[in-house]
Amino acid sequence: MADAPSSSIATRLGWMADKVGKDELRIFGALMWAAWSCGNMYLFEQTxxxxxxxxxxxxxxxxxxxxxxxxxxxxxxGSVGCGSNGYWSPPALGWVKVNVDAHVREGVYVELGAVLRDHEGLVKAMAARKTRARWSSEVAETAAAVFGLRIAQEMGYRQVHLETDAMGVATRIKQGCQGYAIHL
Incomplete structure (x- = not known):
């Protein structure tokens, strides 16, 4: 351990990755995540x-x-999947791409996220919302799509390319869009 770099956490983690196996590194990452969560719970929730x-x-x-x-x-x-082509591609000129996703912590809360980017890939907005809810993943993914589209609407965008990894949600949205030019 005496040869461990101390210039930054990134260099220390890189050094560690060369010294231990993937399983140990995954466990270490999970333990760091738990320590960070414990600290935040104590600081922000007084628990x-x-x-x-x-x-x-x-x-x-x-x-x-x-x-x-x-x-x-x-x-x-580690590979990119879930129905995507493996890379982000920009929308057409004059359009905005809205990438959305949801995370369900069963019986506790749901997190929704959205990122809006223009044809050059520049981020126009990012938003996240955490709510106490007991939703299925499909309901949460639908809520994320609505969340992202509302942000786009509030910012004045009318030509929206919505991107979600929830294929069932995407299909239903395609069938029901009215008043917006939306590509899925």
């Missing part, structure tokens, strides 16, 4: 979580995602 239980839950979440990603992403964990 003292059970750090051991939280760390175990994060480690389990990382492993569950890894197993899921192996089944879903054709190129394996």
């Amino acid at each position: 003292l979580p059970d750090a051991t239980q939280l760390a175990a839950g994060y480690c389990r979440l990382v492993e569950e995602y890894r197993d899921y990603a192996k089944r879903v992403f054709p190129g394996g964990v």
Whole structure:
């Protein structure tokens, strides 16, 4: 450990990645995530979580995602998938692309996110919302799409290219769009 760099966390993590296996690095990342969450809960919510239980839950979440990603992403964990072409492409001139996504923490909350970019790839807006709700992932993904479209509408955009990884939601939105020129 004496040869570990101390100039930044990034260089230290790079050094660590060369010294340990992928499994150990994943566990370390989950533990860092748990420590960060514990600190935030204490600072912002004045609660003292059970750090051991939280760390175990994060480690389990990382492993569950890894197993899921192996089944879903054709190129394996770390490749881009979910029905996309693997890279972001800009919308046509005069259009704005709205990328949306949702995260469901079952029985606790739902997080919605949206990023709006123009034809040059410049970010025009970013927004996130966390709400206490017990929604299915499909309802949450639909809410994320509505959230992103409302932001675009409030900013005055009428030519919108909506991008979501929820294929069922995209299909239903395509069938029901009125008053907007929307590409999915």
